[in-house]
Amino acid sequence: MTETIKDSVKAFIIENFLFGDTSYELADTASLIENDIIDSTGVLELVAFLEDRFGIAMADADIVPANLDSLARISAFIKAKSAVPVSA
Amino acid sequence: MCGFGGYFGSVPDGKALLEKMTVAIAHRGPDELGVFAAPQAGLGHVRLSIVGLGDGQQPMSDATGELTIAFNGEIFNYVELRDELRAKGRRFRTSSDTEVILHLYDEMGEDCVSRLNGDFAFALWDNRRRRMLLARDRMGVRPLFYAMRAGTFYFASEVKALLQVPGLSAEIDPIALDQIFTLWAPIAPRTPFKDVFELEPASLMIADERGVVTRTYWNLEFPERDAPSRHVNEGEAAEELHALLTDATRIRMRADVPVGAYLSGGLDSSIVSALAAGMAPQGLRTFSVTFDSAEHDESAFQNEMASALGTDHRAVACRAGDIAKAFPDVVRYAERPVLRTAPAPLYQLSGLVRDSGLKVVLTGEGADEVFAGYDIFKEARVRRFCGRQPGSRMRPQLFRKLYPYLPGLKQQSSEYLAAFFGAGNDPLDDPLFSHRPRLRGTAATKLFFSGDLRAELAGYDAADELISRLPEAFGRWHPLHQAQYLESRFLLPGYILSSQGDRMAMAHGVEGRFPFLDHRLVEFAAGLPPEMKLKGLVEKHILREATKDLLPPSIGKRTKQPYRAPDSHSFSGPGELDYVRTAMGEEAITAGGLFNAKAVTKLHEKCRTRPASGFRDNAAFVGILSTQLWLQTFTGTSIRAAEAA
Numbered sequence: 001m002t003e004t005i006k007d008s009v010k011a012f013i014i015e016n017f018l019f020g021d022t023s024y025e026l027a028d029t030a031s032l033i034e035n036d037i038i039d040s041t042g043v044l045e046l047v048a049f050l051e052d053r054f055g056i057a058m059a060d061a062d063i064v065p066a067n068l069d070s071l072a073r074i075s076a077f078i079k080a081k082s083a084v085p086v087s088a
Numbered sequence: 089m090c091g092f093g094g095y096f097g098s099v100p101d102g103k104a105l106l107e108k109m110t111v112a113i114a115h116r117g118p119d120e121l122g123v124f125a126a127p128q129a130g131l132g133h134v135r136l137s138i139v140g141l142g143d144g145q146q147p148m149s150d151a152t153g154e155l156t157i158a159f160n161g162e163i164f165n166y167v168e169l170r171d172e173l174r175a176k177g178r179r180f181r182t183s184s185d186t187e188v189i190l191h192l193y194d195e196m197g198e199d200c201v202s203r204l205n206g207d208f209a210f211a212l213w214d215n216r217r218r219r220m221l222l223a224r225d226r227m228g229v230r231p232l233f234y235a236m237r238a239g240t241f242y243f244a245s246e247v248k249a250l251l252q253v254p255g256l257s258a259e260i261d262p263i264a265l266d267q268i269f270t271l272w273a274p275i276a277p278r279t280p281f282k283d284v285f286e287l288e289p290a291s292l293m294i295a296d297e298r299g300v301v302t303r304t305y306w307n308l309e310f311p312e313r314d315a316p317s318r319h320v321n322e323g324e325a326a327e328e329l330h331a332l333l334t335d336a337t338r339i340r341m342r343a344d345v346p347v348g349a350y351l352s353g354g355l356d357s358s359i360v361s362a363l364a365a366g367m368a369p370q371g372l373r374t375f376s377v378t379f380d381s382a383e384h385d386e387s388a389f390q391n392e393m394a395s396a397l398g399t400d401h402r403a404v405a406c407r408a409g410d411i412a413k414a415f416p417d418v419v420r421y422a423e424r425p426v427l428r429t430a431p432a433p434l435y436q437l438s439g440l441v442r443d444s445g446l447k448v449v450l451t452g453e454g455a456d457e458v459f460a461g462y463d464i465f466k467e468a469r470v471r472r473f474c475g476r477q478p479g480s481r482m483r484p485q486l487f488r489k490l491y492p493y494l495p496g497l498k499q500q501s502s503e504y505l506a507a508f509f510g511a512g513n514d515p516l517d518d519p520l521f522s523h524r525p526r527l528r529g530t531a532a533t534k535l536f537f538s539g540d541l542r543a544e545l546a547g548y549d550a551a552d553e554l555i556s557r558l559p560e561a562f563g564r565w566h567p568l569h570q571a572q573y574l575e576s577r578f579l580l581p582g583y584i585l586s587s588q589g590d591r592m593a594m595a596h597g598v599e600g601r602f603p604f605l606d607h608r609l610v611e612f613a614a615g616l617p618p619e620m621k622l623k624g625l626v627e628k629h630i631l632r633e634a635t636k637d638l639l640p641p642s643i644g645k646r647t648k649q650p651y652r653a654p655d656s657h658s659f660s661g662p663g664e665l666d667y668v669r670t671a672m673g674e675e676a677i678t679a680g681g682l683f684n685a686k687a688v689t690k691l692h693e694k695c696r697t698r699p700a701s702g703f704r705d706n707a708a709f710v711g712i713l714s715t716q717l718w719l720q721t722f723t724g725t726s727i728r729a730a731e732a733a
Contacts, residue, residue: 016694019687033507036532040496040508041702064503066383 003045005054012049013071017042028072033065043068050074062073090146091594092114093160093249094131094211095219097240106132109249116160116245116594121148124156129213129220131158131482136597138162140184141344142289150190153179154215157193159186161208161230162601164339167278169203198292201305203696205339205606209287209410211243219296220476224551226306227454227605228289229582231590233286234461241295246591247281247423251722256284258722260715261437265682268425269711270531272552273582275557279686280718281283289581306607307559308576310569310614316565317617325620326634329612333634336606340450347468347601348373348441349450351401353389355453355628355639355646356461360603362638364450365397373401374448374523375441377433379406383493384652390542396640404440411658412665416717421595425715427530427707429653434592442596453589454604457576458613459628459649460621466490467509469622472567474511484511489625493649496624496702519555519562522571527551533708536683554578568618574608628630655706659713662695671716672709680719683712 012028017037018024032038036045044067045059057079067077093109095102106123110132124131131688133146133525139162147634149156153449156514163169164183173191174180192200193212198221207229212221222243224232234243237256244250251258264274277285287293290306296594311317317434318729319325324657337360341347349361351374365372374394379385387403394401418431441449456462467490474483486503491497514524537545554574562570585602593600603609613621613711616630623629625649636644659668670676677685695701695709719725 015690018535019690019694021684021687036515036528036704039529039532039702039704040494040500040504041705043504044499045698047452050194059595060501063499064501066503070511 001006005078008053009050009074009078010071012046012053013037016045016049026071028075029070031069033066033069046074050078054078054082090133090135090248091245092131092146092160092161092209093242093244093252094129094158094213094220095240095242095253096213098128099130099240099608102130105254106130107250109244112249112252113244113246115558115597119598120145123215124149124158126156126213126215127217127659128218128463129212131156133158133210136447136599138343138345138599139166140182140186143182144184144186146186148182148184148186148190148527150187150194151179155190155194155212156210156215156480157186157190157210159189159208159210159574160232160468160645161206161210161225162342162599162605163188163204163208163344164601165203165205167342168504193221198294199305201292205608207601207605209245210586217296219294222287222293222295223305224287224289224291224540226290226308226607227585227610228577228601229544229585229590229600229602229605231586232287233279233284234287234293236300238433241300243287243585245721247279247284247588250281250284251554252662256721258681260368260719260723262541263548263550265425265541265715266545267553268427268532269533269537269551270527270528271554271578271582272427273579275550275578277584281722289577296568299426308573308610308614309559309561310565310573312561312564313566313569315585317478317615319616319620322620322630322633325616326630329609329630329634332612333359333603334363335449336609338367339728340601340603340606341367343350346370346373346446347443347446347448348375348446349399350374350437350452350600351376351390351393351399352452352651353393353643354649354651355632355643356455356604358389358452358639358643359455359631359635360450360452361393361399362397362635363603365399372397372399373444373446374401375437375444376403377406377437379433379653380408381654384654386649389646392640393643396643402440402444404433404436406436406653407527408654408658408661409663409665410436411653412668415659415713415723416667417595419714419717420721421591423591423718424587425711425718426583426587427533427711429655429658429716431588431592431724432653432658433653434588435595438593438596438598441593441598447597448599448601449593450601450603452585452604453584453602454580454598454610455628455631456648457572457580457584458604458610459631460572460618461627462575463490463648463650464522464526464575465568466623466627467525468567470515471509471511471521471626472516474506474509475514475516478506478512484509486625487511493652517563519558519570520551520574522567523574529703530707532704533711536687536708536712538684540680541682548637566618568622569579572614653726656701656709659709660692660696667717668713676716677712680716680725682715 120135209230
C-alpha cells in the first residue's frame with residue numbers, strides 16, 4: 001500500500017512539477033521546497049491531488065511541511081490519514 | 089532622444105554602413121537622420137527633436153570641425169552649463185544641449201561627464217587625439233552596445249544596428265540566458281548576443297590606436313553601517329528631499345515640446361505628476377494603462393489622482409489578448425528574453441502617448457530602488473526577523489501581510505510561509521541574502537533547459553558571478569542598503585530601465601524622464617538612515633513625509649502595489665494565437681535547441697488548462713516563449729516549420 005501511495009504521488013510530482021523529467025533523481029526524503037520543486041501555488045495543487053486521489057479531506061492544520069515536504073512524509077501522512085477517519 | 093551608431097577603425101564603405109545602422113533604429117528618431125564619415129571613424133544618428141528643434145541636427149561638430157558628437161538623451165542642466173561656458177567666453181551656434189557637451193568636452197576632456205545631470209549615451213570623435221569616446225549616464229537610462237569585428241570597433245544604441253555590420257550575426261550567449269533565467273537580466277557588459285556587449289552605466293570607453301579602455305566615473309555608494317548619519321532630523325531630511333525632487337522635476341520639464349506624465353495611480357507617479365502639474369501652466373497631460381482583471385487594474389486611483397490634479401488624462405485598456413498580440417514586438421524592441429509580460433502594457437502605453445501627439449513623459453520610475461519601495465526589501469527584513477527565532481509560528485505570519493495580492497500565499501500555514509521564504513535557512517551574512525528566495529524561485533525555471541544547454545552551463549552559477557561583481561565596501565553596508573544596491577545597480581538598468589523602460593518607450597519614439605533617478609537625489613537618498621526609508625514595514629517613509637501635502641491621503645498612504653501584468657494566461661485559452669502554438673510546439677523547441685521539448689509541451693498544456701499557475705510556471709512560460717521569439721527575430725531560427733503542419 002505504502003509503495004503504491006509513494007509511486008502515485010511521485011508520478012504526480014514528476015508529471016506536474018518536473019514536467020516529465022524522469023532524469024531528476026527524486027529521493028524519498030528530499031525536500032520539495034528546498035529543491036525548488038514546489039512553490040506556494042504548487043502546495044495547493046498537491047493538496048487538491050491528494051484529496052482527489054486518496055479520498056481524504058485535509059484540514060488546514062494538516063497542510064504543513066512536516067506532512068507534505070517529501071515523498072516519504074506524504075506517504076506516511078496519507079497512510080496515517082487513511083487509517084483514521086477524518087473528523088470535521 | 090534619439091539613436092546612434094558608429095565605428096572606429098577601417099570600414100570600406102562607411103557611409104553606407106552608417107545609413108544601414110541608423111535605419112535599423114529609425115524608430116528611436118523619426119524626425120531626422122544624419123551621418124558623419126571620416127577616414128577612421130563614423131557616426132550615424134536618428135533624431136527625435138525635443139530641444140533645439142531647428143538647430144540641433146546630429147552628428148554635430150564644433151566650430152573647428154575637430155570634435156563631432158552623436159548623442160542620445162538629454163542633459164537636463166544644459167542651461168546652467170551653457171551659462172557657465174558662455175561666461176568663460178565660449179560661443180554657441182545652437183540652442184541644443186548637444187553643443188553643450190562638445191564645449192564641455194573641449195574644456196575638460198572626458199571628465200566632462202561628471203558635470204552632466206542627465207540621461208545620456210553619446211559617442212564623441214576627437215579628431216585631434218584620433219580617438220572615439222563613448223559615455224553612458226550614471227543609472228543606465230540610455231543604452232549603448234558595442235562589438236569588435238575584424239579589428240574595427242562598432243557601437244550603437246540598439247543591437248539591431250550592430251547586426252547590420254558585415255560578419256556580425258546574432259547568436260545566443262548561453263551564460264546570458266542562464267543569468268536571465270536566474271536574475272531576470274544579464275549582468276552587463278554581457279548581453280544575450282554572443283560577442284556583443286553593453287557599456288555599463290556610469291562608464292566611459294575610449295577607443296584609439298592603442299586599443300579600447302573602459303573606466304567608471306561614478307559609483308552608487310552607501311555609508312558604512314555604523315557610521316553616524318548626517319541626516320538625524322527627519323523633518324529636515326524631508327524638506328531637503330522635497331527641494332531636491334522639485335528641482336529634479338523642474339529641470340526635466342525642460343523641452344521645446346510639451347511634456348506629459350505617466351500616472352499609474354501609485355505613490356511615485358502621483359508625486360511626479362503633482363509636481364509637474366504645478367509647473368505646467370498650459371496644463372499637464374497624463375497617461376495610464378488599465379486592465380480587465382481587478383487584481384491588476386488601478387484605474388480608480390488613476391482617475392482619482394487625475395481628477396485631483398485636473399490633468400487631461402487618457403488611458404489605454406490592456407484587454408485579454410492584447411499582451412499576446414504585442415509580445416513579438418516587445419521582444420523585437422527589448423532585444424532580450426524576458427520572464428514577465430510587464431513590458432507589453434508599457435509598449436501599448438507609449439503608443440497612446442505618441443498617438444496623442446506627445447513625445448516626452450515623466451514617470452515615477454526609480455523611487456522604489458532609491459527609497460526602498462519594493463516588497464523584497466520588506467521580505468528580507470521579515471526573513472531576518474524570523475531567522476532570530478526559527479521555530480516561531482507567529483513571525484512568519486508577517487509574510488502574508490507583504491503579499492496580499494498573491495492568492496497562493498494567503499492560504500498557507502506559518503510553517504509553509506517560513507519554508508517558502510527560507511526563513512532561518514539562509515546565512516545572514518550571505519551578500520545576496522535579500523534576494524535568495526527570488527533567485528531560487530527564478531532559477532527553478534531552468535528545469536526546462538535542454539540537456540545540451542545544461543551540459544554547456546555545467547558548473548556555472550549566475551549568483552556567484554553577481555557576488556563577484558559587488559564592490560569591496562558592500563559587506564560593510566546596512567542590509568537594506570545592500571538590497572538597494574542589488575536592485576539599483578543590476579535589475580534597474582538590466583530590466584526596468586531597458587526592457588520595461590527605454591526600449592518600450594522608444595519603440596514609439598517616446599522619451600521617458602525619471603526625476604527620482606536624478607543623481608543628486610540618488611546620492612542624497614543613499615545617505616539617509618535605513619529607517620527613514622523602510623520604517624518598520626512601511627516603505628518609502630521619508631518620501632511620504634516629504635510629499636504628504638501634494639497628494640490626497642488615499643494615494644499618499646497607499647501601500648505599494650507592484651506593477652504587474654497577467655502572465656502565461658495572456659497567451660492561452662481558446663483564442664491562443666498561432667505564433668504561440670508554433671513557438672511553444674515540439675518542433676520549434678527542438679529546432680531552437682535551448683529547451684526540453686517534452687517538458688515545454690507539458691508546461692504549455694498546464695498553463696492552457698490551469699490558468700492559476702504559480703510564479704515558476706508563469707516565469708518559465710514567458711521566458712521560453714520570449715527566447716523562442718528572440719531566436720526567430722534575431723537569428724532566423726525557424727519556428728515556422730510547424731506552421732504548415
